[in-house]
Amino acid sequence: MRNFLRFLKEVKSYWRLLVVISVLTLLTSALSLPPPYLIKILTDDFTQKHLSANLPHILILIFAAYVLLASSSAITGYWLSYCITLLGQHFKMDMRKKLYAHMQTLSLGFFEKSKTGKLMSNITNDVATLDQLISGSFVNVLQDSVTLIAVIFILFKLDWRLSIVALSVYPIYIANYLVFIKRIATTSASVREQRETIYGDLQEKLTAVQVVKSYARERYEVLQFTGETRNLLGLNVRATALSTGLWTLAEFIGGLGTAILIWYGGLQVMQGRISAGSLMAFYGYIGGYLYQPTLRMIQLNDAIARTNAALWRIFLNLDTKPIVTDKLDAKPMPAIRGEVNYEDVWFEYQQDQPVIKGVSLHVEPGQMVALVGASGSGKTTMVNLLQRHYDVIKGRITVDGLDIRDIKLASLRTQVGVVIQETMLFNTTIRENLRYGRLTATDEEIEEAAKVANIAHVIEALPKGYDTLLGEDGVKLSGGEKQRIAIARAILADPRILIMDEATSSLDSETETLIQEALDRLMAGRTSFVIAHRLSTIVKADKIVVMESGVIKEMGSHHELLAEGGMYASLYSQQFKVALEAIAAQNELAGEA
Amino acid sequence: MLGQFPRLLSYLKPYKKRVLLAVILLLSISFTPIVLPKLIAYTIDTVLPTHNSVALFHVFLAIVAVYAFRGVVSFWLNFTIGWLGQRVVFDLRFQSYRHLNRLSLAYYDSRQTGKIMARLMGDIDFIQQMISNGFITFLADMLSIVVILVVLFMYQWKLALVAVAGIPFYVINFKLFIRHIRPLSVELRERWDAMLGVLQEKLAGITVVKAFAREDYEIDRFMQTIQDNFNIGMKQMKLNRKLGSIAQVIRAIFTGLIIWYGGTLILHHHMEIGELLAFSALVNQLYDPAVRIVDFNVTVQWTVSAMQRVFETLDTRPEIVDAPSAIALRQMHGGVEFQNVFFGYERGQEVLHDISIKVDPGQVVAIVGPSGAGKTTFVNLIARFYEPSRGRILIDGYDLKKVRLESIRRQISIVSQESLLFSVSLKENIKYGFHDATDLQVVQAAKHADMHEFIMALPFGYDTKIGEEGIKLSVGQKQRMSIARAAITDPKILILDDSTSALDSKTEANVQAALEYLMEGRTCFVIAHRLSTIMSADLIMVLDAGRIVDVGTHEELVAKPGVYQSLYNEQFRSATEDGLEALLS
Structure with missing residues (x-):
């Protein structure tokens, strides 16, 4: 309920539109009421013993009334729809913008915890659910309650006794609906669940079709699928039976009401208590104005309940605070020289589980640092802290002597470049992808960057060159090509500090050579942090930092660390033992010969 | 445009009786909408002016009877239609999925999972709606328009x-x-x-x-x-x-x-007033059906395109099927021979060119070469995911094409770089390779893959679910899970496609140990970049641009100039020389 009140607050800013909508709703309901009454006038005039002489005039008046009513209701209806759509669309747009803009301010940790699909559904489906409530249910209920009150008033005014008799089946009608709707709801929930199960299963099995095939499990999978779809079939048939049952019974109850009305009302007419026209008006009002509005009003309850979950998710997102924000007096970072200093840095993702425990590391401008260690030792966390995706909990990180928490986030990140293992390129042209590094880059600069990244010849060989679309609708690039485009993008950004997180580990050696060349060019003259487990990359570093469970174990150049004979040396020999032995054997052979 | 329609109708054929029933029911309620206005007209024009209360009571009974009749028939009708729609969907889905499973990998290479799913779920749902609503509404509209028009013209x-x-x-x-x-x-x-x-x-x-x-x-x-x-x-x-x-x-x-x-x-x-009222009530039921009928062709167009997509899947022929005379190779030894094999994914683009190699049971073959050389394609051919365009592949001397697919794949296991596991329990994931495995065998496989201790430390042990609703495994753990899955099948041929390249060195050491255990006594094909793995192989096969450029042991290959030597130099020399200095000093 608290969510709901907060939601109403969100809607409040559209109050002008809401007032206009209310007025138009009243008008539209009012204009929909007269037709049965016109029928009453018509019937009464024609069932009189002596037909009045101005009947032709009355006929023309009725004709005119019909056309006039319809025209004005068409106009109000048009504006009503216009305002409702405007409200709904505006609400959706504003809400989506708010959510998306908010998500953009959130720190990386938030995205690591949430699935992309869920976030998307929050922006798309959840917001749409809210809109349905506003521009669907709310407006309907407003209109329906006005209509209901007016119709019941008219009926009782015409004849209260007949009203009571005619409305006698009304409670049964509602009870029937309530009895069925609960079961229908549970059944359709099971249908949804079953569908999701099938969907999830399918997704998984189709993605891993190679596993299915390599274990020759096709028949088993088909059997499994058949079982699941058979369940779905059963549930669907049950749902059909229930809803058909509900509406058939409802129609029958309504019919019963009509029969009672005609019978009892007919007796009243014979006794001269009411006119035949009034009976016809009753007939018209009860059939067309009573049942549907009532049901829609009952359904409002469900609509609100459905919205509740969506509201909860939306507000949950909006209430998530970014972990990293600019200080009020944050200054923009001047051009970075590249001196980085970790001073007794502590960090934890979860309370009391530190991942970085008192790390101190000094890096001179232009130095290349290799971070080495087992997975979970804190290498990636180290570089994430430098980009300030998280804030340290103790100690500080300075760049050129400035604490990174005292400077503007954007000014830091634009000067820190990252190349990661999974290259993220966007579904647009190669040129646009490259330009993402620097929006103001000229075409010449883009082509130059591509050359430096060893990718220009690949791009130029494509029929559309730099305007080739990437991704689903465009060409598919190999892992190495993507990686080189990412490098070119980083070159364009011209970062002063460069971070490479496993940038080359999934590539084979020839591709790696091409990329290594590109990377070497990119790293020249910049401070760089490299996480890699290929020793050929690591050995070139000015400083190798060996990490274990959040602490620096060893630090030094390749030669220093080998001579030390510690963790690095054993890691090194483990990977190269066989090779070293072979070479030693060869050398021995050569020596002997 | 309607070409697919008869085919859709053929799905209704097994349920002929129900279709007939639906048509009869539809016909029998199509006259009910005109009864009520007529009864009202009769009341206004005849009953009320004559003060005939008996006739009025008859009108009451008639209205109740019409609604009761209509209720029973329409429930029956709607239920039958709903059932038919759901049933056809079930049949179509079952058929499509079975067919999808028969299709070869080549089909999946060129299509996105999302699109295949959209056909299986969305398109087929659309067809169901078409059957349950579109068709029936169309028929009912036609009928009611005809009936109403006839009645109107009869009135006046x-x-x-x-x-x-x-x-x-x-x-x-x-x-x-x-x-x-x-x-x-x-x-x-x-x-x-x-x-x-x-x-x-x-x-x-x-x-x-x-x-x-x-x-x-x-x-x-x-x-x-x-x-x-x-x-x-x-x-x-x-x-x-x-x-x-x-x-x-x-x-x-x-x-x-x-x-x-x-x-x-x-x-x-x-005319009389009651008749006029009935008339105007009937006229109101004329307009909307008329529009729906006029618009029907659009619904048909949408359905036809949905059907085309579904039938396209059904009509794709699997590239790889068992020959009628195929034999089951029950006990494989693991000898593999390629005889002048050519292969391309697309016509005119050769990926493998004249490959001939003979591997004895139990040998370990390392496949080396730059990316795009055809290494993965080569191993995919062994599992017969694709068919060579020329040449033969023999397993234990039998032509792959003449052996039952299932019997071969059961004895070949692949551990690839990306370990795809399913969102079920750990036990079920391991048993995926061999469904009849006992719990003991599962534990053994997990032990081989060095996963047993980790699993036992979990609160639910082997019944722990993985995936979205369960626990998350690290890349190394996933890799070892897929090793356990491969181990339980006791394969005769083992294919390791870049199994350890995404792991860091410590994790890799663990996985490597598990792999070495698994490789023992089996024919193995290993695609790897790590020297230690490659050097210990019995045979190194160097591929470049789809051709075998060299075959031999490490000692043989490194001694002569060629692709292997330069690959070797490029990647390892700088590192090893540095290391050598340190080792020798």
């Missing part, structure tokens, strides 16, 4: 002519607007998809956005896409409402005309 043919005159206006108005509305709906759909695309991409690629500090730029771009959506949504609404408003006015004009002209007819005693 002049008045009926007035009523019918309204229909063309109504339909033309609809047609004029819908021509502009439909393209807008398509555009709206496209813009919406574009928006989803932007969202998906930028949320999944948030690290890039943040790394380049492009948040504001992205918010602007997103605003543009939703502004587009807003504009088109409003435009569509305006057209829709104009259509509706004009239709409303047309209806009112003709209802008014009927009352006016009908009233005049009453004045001249050609």
